[in-house]
Amino acid sequence: MNIFTVLAEIFKSSGFAALHWEQLVMILVAFVLLYLAIVKKFEPLLLLPIAFGMMLANLPLTGLMIDATAVPKEELITALDSSNIEGIKNAMYKYISIKWYDSGILYNLYTGVKSGLFPALIFLGVGAMTDFGPLLANPVSLFLGAAAQLGIYVAFSLSIGLGIFTPEEAASIAIIGGADGPTAIYLTSKLAPHLLGPIAVAAYSYMALIPIIQPPIMRALTTKKEREVVMSQLRTVTKAEKIIFPIVVAVICILLLPAVGPLLGMLMLGNLFRESGVVERLNETAQNALINIVTIMLGVTVGATANGTIFLKVQTLAIICIGLLAFAFSTAGGVLLGKVMYMVTGGKINPLIGSAGVSAVPMAARVSQVEGQKANSKNFLLMHAMGANVSGVIGSAVAAGFLLLLFGK
Known part of the structure; x- marks a missing residue:
């Protein structure tokens, strides 16, 4: 494995590879709000943390705002609608096994x-x-x-x-x-x-x-x-x-x-x-x-x-x-x-x-x-x-x- 292959693998697993245009736009919006808060001093006590939180949430792969219970909850609802007893048991077990603290730190806050x-x-x-x-x-x-x-x-x-x-x-x-x-x-x-x-x-x-x-x-x-x-x-x-x-x-x-x-x-x-x-x-x-x-x-x-x-x-x-x-x-x-x-x-x-x-x-x-x-x-x-x-x-x-x-x- 040469150095270029290693660098390519690192890039593929990085946030840069997962960055979508929507996230990029929001990061730029966050930069504008940070500018208004820091340079123009427009309501900095609130605008600065809001802008930084916006920037963090749009950096891919961080998982800061992930709701760990969302997918198991959807699976449980689907299983209940299907009336499949075995499926309901499996979905219920999966839902119960996920704890609130498995979610992203910002989501918990x-x-x-x-x-x-x-x-x-x-x-x-x-x-x-x-x-x-x-x-x-x-x-x-x-x-x-x-x-x-x-x-x-x-x-x-x-x-x-x-x-x-x-x-x-x-x-x-x-x-x-x-x-x-x-x-x-x-x-x-x-x-x-x-x-x-x-x-x-x-x-x-x-x-x-x-x-x-x-x-x-x-x-x-x-x-x-x-x-x-x-x-x-x-x-x-x-x-x-x-x-x-x-x-x-x-x-x-x-x-x-x-x-x-x-x-x-x-x-x-x-x-x-x-x-x-x-x-x-x-x-x-x-x-x-x-x-x-x-x-x-x-x-x-x-x-x-x-x-x-x-x-x-x-x-x-x-x-x-x-x-x-x-x-x-x-x-x-x-x-x-x-x-x-x-x-x-x-x-x-x-x-x-x-x-x-x-x-x-x-x-x-x-x-x-x-x-x-x-x-x-x-x-x-x-x-x-x-x-x-x-x-x-x-x-x-x-x-x-x-x-x-x-x-x-």
Whole structure:
């Protein structure tokens, strides 16, 4: 055996020989997302692990996302349909002998996504980091958060109208308009798990691109005079208000929509950790160690669902386009209601804060602040925008609960 034969055999057994064009395309997409995360710093905490997970899953022969139980499960179903007793016994034995840990490491971690565990824990951490003070100081912000969910319902109607998506798939696609990655993952894992890859990538990509997507829409829908409005300072919110708020919201919203319990319950528990002042260790863990660990596992495993052979379909392109429209309509919905409030209050509310009604905390609020200062250097809209922003977190979770109530099994 000469050296060329050895090299040829090594190449045949390598991933290079097994690389398909779909996988190559997805690896290139992963490189683009890594560039956006590292160089452009677009939502790097989430985009970087998602992109790297996408790259790993599309490297052939790694087995990282292999479900070891899939084939035995299919064989068992076939045997049961055939009513062949011997075949059923053999298939049953084979199915039982395969253990969950025989699956790929990323597939096993992915169980946390499918079960809804990771999104719920992310919400726990988000709650611990969120200050609902701006919302309590200016309760009308809640309406801006509700208006900024417009894209969800527009996207749902459009998805149904295309005729290529089921109602469950349409609901999962629509939630991209809420600009809340964990909520999109949670709802999709319950209603359309086969679309988790494209929906998660679209949701997080558009969240990362908020500084590019939102400003043109905000400027197109407002006048210079409206953008120049300087809003008065918010009142000081008492500690008692901040403690009572998460308890009351959790009780009322979960009684109204029980399906929203896992997300909204964890969000408000995390916030109670923060505001109670008696569990500093738990608050510190939820804000830092816990959310960081879960973000890594959620990001990598969600990215790993973007398999080239599944991802590169007409449906995926439709999801990407509808997701962008959903984002645009959500931004427009918040800004337009902001314009209405501007007129009703005699010019006391700057419509720009309405764009922060999407759930991307705190990036959307920062965009409102930046655009406001471009129009008027005396503008300090951040805290006002944060009121709308945290309202959007609640609004997207409630919208997800409503869709889950309608289409969940």
